[in-house]
Amino acid sequence: MQPDSLDWKIIGILSKKHITNSMLAKRLGVSEGTIRQRLKKLQEKGILQIRALRDPNILENQQLAMVAATLNEARLLDQKAQEISQLKNVLSVSIVSGRYDFLIEVLVESNKGLVNFLTEQLSLVEGISKTETFVVLKSLQKWI
Template identity: 60%
Template structure:
């Protein structure tokens, strides 16, 4: 599906908050029905997924960390990514190119929580050859 300028305007408005269709329609000078149809098309096609996001800046003693991992055998890359995605605290897993095979985003309770994730959760996934962790200090514009 190709997104047109109107699709991007709707997505941009929704990026900041859960805005009623009537407000979007007013801002874009369209009918509420037209907005509802566009949103349905975006959702049905899989382009837009509506989910609740966690804002770690608001939560006390919570931080986002990225764990870069290499998989021992590349033939197990997708299997390991899916397995890791099911672990507690994992927000997302991305298969990547370059130095690492996977980038794992986790929400943890401080540094101790990251250590616990690495030693008690990720270590149970057989076939992970190495990891490197990065603490995210502040994030901006995470999603398009």
């Protein structure tokens, strides 16, 4: 299934802010039933994922970090990305090009929590050979 122009409009509006189905229908000039049907189809096809995101800019005692990691064996990229995505505190895992193989977004309670993630969780993933950690000072946008 390829999204059509209405699907892309729905995705675009939802990516900017939370909006009810009723408000979305009114804004796009279609029925609320059409919106529900489109959202269900987009989710079933894996085109759209709806999830709650915590905003570390607002929440106290939360630290967002990006961890770049290198894997010894390129043939295991997908398998290890899946394994990493199951670790506690991991928000997302991206397979990337360049110096590193993965970019891992983590949300922890403190610097101590970040150290714990690196030394007691990520270091146990077999094949991870190098990491570099970036502490996020401010996050401006979650999704496009």
